Amino acid sequence: MHQVKLEEAEYEWDQTIADVDIxxxxxxxxxxxxxxxxxxxxxxxxxxxxPERKVLLSGPLEKQINLDESTWTVEEQERLVIHLEKSNKMEWWSCVIKGHPSIDIGSIEPENSKLSDLDEETRATVEKMMLEQSQKRTDEQKRKDVLQNFMKQHPELDFSNVRDQI
Structure with a gap:
């Protein structure tokens, strides 16, 4: 959780790639x-x-949210928990409210996710990338196997410069 302490607001927040919780x-x-x-x-x-009217938090959000999927609740009559569903589920927020202290989004380590958690378009892109990577590995392995086989068949040749690539 990231803590924000300002004169006009004090809150904690955390995020996943898909949502923000305050x-x-x-x-x-x-x-x-x-x-x-x-x-x-x-x-x-x-x-x-x-006991009197007081604004706890107010301002423009860092990024757009999906209003229909965003909720809030009071827990144990002492915590207000706000769940904001991000409109763009492929980007990190550096802050909740524009102008409030920012975090370094480059240091965020995303949680592991499953392909089934992704939307159809993103999943198709990831699956295509995984297939291409797998084919690339298979092609590289085939080349190595052919080279090793050739080296076995021709022990009279000098392969000293090639061995580092196997």
């Missing part, structure tokens, strides 16, 4: 009806109305 600690006993969560494809505004 956790905001709220006063113990907070119920969903005392919160106002306004989400659009590009913006997020979270406000608590008890």
């Amino acid at each position: 956790v905001i600690h709220v006063p113990k006993g907070t119920r969903a009806k005392s919160l106002q969560v306004d989400m659009s494809n590009h913006d997020l505004k979270i406000q608590i109305n008890v």
Whole structure:
């Protein structure tokens, strides 16, 4: 989880390649009806109305979200958990709200995923790449086998420069 502490907002967030999860600690006993969560494809505004009206987080999102798949809930009456489903499931976010502290997305180590987790188009592309890689390995192995066989049949020839390539 990445912690963000600003004068106007304090929250933790984490992400996968497909979604972003935000956790905001709220006063113990907070119920969903005392919160106002306004989400659009590009913006997020979270406000608590008890004991007084206070904006907890507000601003334009780093990237676009799929609003229909994004949700929020109050857990144990002390944590607001917001789940944002990314519109582009092939990119990392450097922050949640534009202008808030960024993370180095180059240092993110993605979790292992299964081909079945990918959308059809992405899966087809990955399967094609895997097949091409497999064929390349097979072709390389065939060349090595032919060369080794040739070397066995012709021990009188000098293959000292070739041995490093086998």
